[in-house]
Structures are given as structure tokens and as C-alpha cells.
Amino acid sequence: MEELRKGLARIVSLIKREPIIDRVAVKKTLRELERELLKADVSPDLVLELTRKVEERVFKEDVPPGFSRRELLLRALYEELVNVLGGENKHELKVRKGGVLLLVGLQGSGKTTTAAKLALYYKKRGFKVGLICADNYRPGAYEQLSQLANSIGVEFYGLKGAPSVEVALNGVEALRAKGVELIIVDTAGRHKEEKDLLNEMKELVNSLKPDEVVLVLDATIGKRAGAQAEAFHKVAPLGSIILTKMDGSARGGGALAAVAKTGAKVIFIGVGEKLEELDPFDPPSFVSRLLGMGDLKSLVDRMRKAQLVAQPDALIRGRFTLLEFKQQLEGLSKMGPLRKILELLPGSYEITPELEKAGSENVKKWIAIMNSMTREELANPDTITRSRIIRIAKGSGTSTKDVKNLLTTYKRTQKLLRQLSRSRGGRLIPGI
Numbered sequence: 001m002e003e004l005r006k007g008l009a010r011i012v013s014l015i016k017r018e019p020i021i022d023r024v025a026v027k028k029t030l031r032e033l034e035r036e037l038l039k040a041d042v043s044p045d046l047v048l049e050l051t052r053k054v055e056e057r058v059f060k061e062d063v064p065p066g067f068s069r070r071e072l073l074l075r076a077l078y079e080e081l082v083n084v085l086g087g088e089n090k091h092e093l094k095v096r097k098g099g100v101l102l103l104v105g106l107q108g109s110g111k112t113t114t115a116a117k118l119a120l121y122y123k124k125r126g127f128k129v130g131l132i133c134a135d136n137y138r139p140g141a142y143e144q145l146s147q148l149a150n151s152i153g154v155e156f157y158g159l160k161g162a163p164s165v166e167v168a169l170n171g172v173e174a175l176r177a178k179g180v181e182l183i184i185v186d187t188a189g190r191h192k193e194e195k196d197l198l199n200e201m202k203e204l205v206n207s208l209k210p211d212e213v214v215l216v217l218d219a220t221i222g223k224r225a226g227a228q229a230e231a232f233h234k235v236a237p238l239g240s241i242i243l244t245k246m247d248g249s250a251r252g253g254g255a256l257a258a259v260a261k262t263g264a265k266v267i268f269i270g271v272g273e274k275l276e277e278l279d280p281f282d283p284p285s286f287v288s289r290l291l292g293m294g295d296l297k298s299l300v301d302r303m304r305k306a307q308l309v310a311q312p313d314a315l316i317r318g319r320f321t322l323l324e325f326k327q328q329l330e331g332l333s334k335m336g337p338l339r340k341i342l343e344l345l346p347g348s349y350e351i352t353p354e355l356e357k358a359g360s361e362n363v364k365k366w367i368a369i370m371n372s373m374t375r376e377e378l379a380n381p382d383t384i385t386r387s388r389i390i391r392i393a394k395g396s397g398t399s400t401k402d403v404k405n406l407l408t409t410y411k412r413t414q415k416l417l418r419q420l421s422r423s424r425g426g427r428l429i430p431g432i
């Protein structure tokens with residue numbers, strides 16, 4: 001990734017050095033950006049989509065008060081890169097005491113190494129971990145994993161010559177009897193055929209019922225990683241992905257982008273052969289590091305806040321439909337902890353941690369509900385009848401009470417905004 005990092009840092013310094021940010025300067029910078037991304041094996045369609053979006057945003061969006069168009073360009077670059085690499089949200093493996101993780105992937109992808117890396121990672125976080133070797137095809141697989149387990153001081157189970165399903169099931173029982181809290185199962189993935197790999201995975205999943213199936217993917221295959229992630233994602237839609245060999249691979253960026261495009265969640269990246277070399281993957285901090293600008297994230301946060309606080313005037317002047325309400329909430333949820341946002345607003349708000357948590361959950365739920373509405377419904381909330389409420393609740397996996405709750409909050413916000421237009425003040429959404 002070193003190469004991509006250098007390339008992107010060069011783009012950032014280009015942006016900083018341009019005397020004026022006009023169309024010519026932006027075009028020039030974006031051509032350079034395209035070159036860097038293509039070199040990193042990001043697929044051409046993703047590269048074009050990204051540069052097109054950045055260019056559009058830089059000249060379409062208003063520059064928030066107190067900021068420059070140069071900063072808007074940096075922000076658009078940062079945000080669109082984050083988007084391409086998987087979005088704002090950080091995901092975690094479903095790990096619980098008594099849980100089982102199943103690792104699958106092609107031979108040589110780094111499963112066995114990653115199994116040990118994960119064991120060490122969760123051991124450090126207080127779990128009593130056990131590793132199972134369900135690979136009886138590769139000679140030496142048993143020894144490889146048992147040595148790794150030994151070196152990091154976690155339990156190990158293996159049974160030479162037995163079918164993988166049998167080993168896995170026996171192993172879970174044996175390790176649980178020893179008081180192991182988190183079990184990680186390493187598999188063979190001997191096939192080069194995607195179909196066989198997925199069939200084997202199905203068989204193991206059906207009998208083992210793991211909390212999570214984790215696909216281990218080699219990042220050196222670059223953008224081709226997308227096809228593998230997609231095939232996997234069809235079989236295990238909630239499954240997670242670990243991309244290995246992100247160190248030193250010039251194609252890692254392409255692999256990440258291609259995987260993210262399928263909607264699969266990359267949870268960790270492997271960044272070396274050593275067992276400590278496993279990093280949780282979080283697109284915003286990854287992109288900040290790539291761009292070589294730790295302060296970029298804070299710039300972006302400050303700009304988002306400035307926009308949010310500046311918005312009420314625009315909202316009051318225009319019609320405040322559910323569409324505007326949704327945009328406001330999405331702006332909020334992108335910025336993270338509610339507390340930080342409220343601190344910025346005029347007036348003082350007493351926010352307890354409980355209230356904050358409930359607020360964030362409401363925001364997520366409300367956005368999901370509004371995603372299940374049609375554009376017409378969002379633009380004309382009055383048309384939302386009782387039968388539509390039932391349909392919307394079903395579509396968003398919520399209850400009719402939740403939908404009504406959202407509509408009430410929207411109406412109260414609308415009323416508040418009208419009052420605000422008379423007596424200027426801060427923005428405020430009741431209920432969050």
C-alpha cells in the first residue's frame with residue numbers, strides 16, 4: 001500500500017499548492033488521481049465514478065461559511081474515497097463468549113495465519129481462545145496450526161485423517177469442555193474452484209452453525225477479489241471478510257474497493273506475516289492514513305458541522321418535507337456521537353449517555369424507515385395512510401408504532417422550525 005499512499009499524498013500536496021481551485025486545476029488533479037488509483041488496480045469504472053463525483057461536488061456544493069473551495073475539494077476527495085472503500089461505518093466480527101468463527105478461503109489465502117492472528121487478537125481482549133484444525137488435506141496443516149497455537153498460548157484441537165465436519169464438531173465439544181470461550185475453526189479450502197469452496201462452506205456451516213463465517217481473501221489478486229467476495233456474499237450474506245497481504249501489495253487498494261462494492265464487510269486487514277500484523281479495518285481512518293493527513297478527518301467533521309448549523313435558515317425558507325428531515329438525520333448520523341454535535345449548537349443540552357444511545361438508535365431506525373418510503377411519500381408526508389404505514393413498517397423491519405413515532409417527530413420538528421423562523425435560535429430535533 002506504500003505506493004498508493006505516496007501517490008495520494010502527492011495528490012493532496014498538489015491540491016494544497018494549486019494557486020486557485022478552478023475547473024482546470026480540479027481536472028488536472030483528478031487526472032493524476034485516476035492514474036494513481038488505476039496503478040493500485042482499482043477497477044476503471046470505480047475510478048471514473050469517484051473522480052466524476054468529486055468534480056461534480058466541488059462545483060455544485062456550496063462552500064460552507066468559513067471554508068474554501070480547496071477544503072471542499074479535499075473533503076470530497078476524502079469522502080468519496082471512504083465511500084469506495086466501504087463507507088463510514090466500522091464493522092466488527094460477531095464475537096461472544098461461547099462463540100464459533102469459521103474461516104474459509106482458497107488455499108494460500110492466509111487462513112491458517114489469520115486464524116492464529118485472530119486468536120491472539122481476542123486473547124489480548126480477554127477471551128480464552130481455542131483453534132481447531134479442520135484441514136486434513138494439506139500435509140503439515142495440523143503441525144502448522146498447533147505450533148502457532150502453542151506460540152501464542154491458546155488451546156488447540158485437531159484429529160488427523162478424519163473428515164473436516166467431524167473434526168470441527170468434535171473440536172468444539174472438546175474445547176468447550178476445557179472452558180474455551182471463543183473457538184476459531186481453520187479449514188482446508190483445497191479447491192481452486194469457487195463452487196467447491198462454497199459447497200464445502202455450506203456443509204460446514206450447516207453442521208457447525210458458527211456465529212460468523214469469515215472469508216479470507218488474498219489482496220494481491222487486486223480487483224479480482226470482487227468476484228470472490230460476491231460469490232461468497234451470495235451464500236453467506238452476513239459473512240465478513242479479512243483481506244490478507246495488504247502489506248507490500250500494490251494491488252491492495254483495488255482489492256479493497258472491489259470487495260466493498262459488493263457490499264461485503266471487510267473487518268480486518270492482514271499487514272504482514274507476523275501474528276501481531278492484523279489491523280481492524282475502518283475506512284475513514286484508513287483513508288486518513290492513505291492521504292497522509294490526520295487532520296483531514298477533523299476538517300471534514302468541522303465542515304459538516306458548519307453546514308448543519310447553517311441549514312435551518314434554508315430549511316425554514318423552503319418546504320420541510322420528510323426528504324429534508326431524512327437529509328438532516330443522515331448528516332447527523334455521519335458525524336458520529338450525538339454529544340459532540342449538540343455541544344456545537346447554541347443553548348445547553350443535558351444529554352445523559354442513555355439518552356444519547358437511545359437517540360442514536362432512533363436515528364438509525366428512522367433512516368431505515370424512510371428508506372422504505374417512496375419518493376412521493378417523502379415529498380408529501382400527508383399521503384402516508386394507515387395501510388402505507390403497515391407496508392413501510394414491514395419493508396423496514398420495524399413496527400407501525402416506530403413509523404408513527406417517526407411521523408410524530410417529523411411533525412414536531414416541522415412545527416419547531418416554524419417557531420424558529422420567528423425567534424432565531426439553534427437547530428433542534430425533538431426526541432434525539
Ligand code: GDP
Nearest residue numbers: 107108109110111112113244245270271272273
Ligand atoms: P492458507 O493456505 O490459507 O492456510 O494460508 P497460510 O496461512 O498458510 O498462508 C500462506 C502464506 O501467506 C504464508 O507464507 C503466510 O505467511 C503468508 N501470509 C498470510 N497472511 C499474510 C499477510 O497479511 N501478509 C503477508 N505478507 N503474508 C501473509
Ligand code: MG
Nearest residue numbers: 111112135141
Ligand atoms: Mg492453511
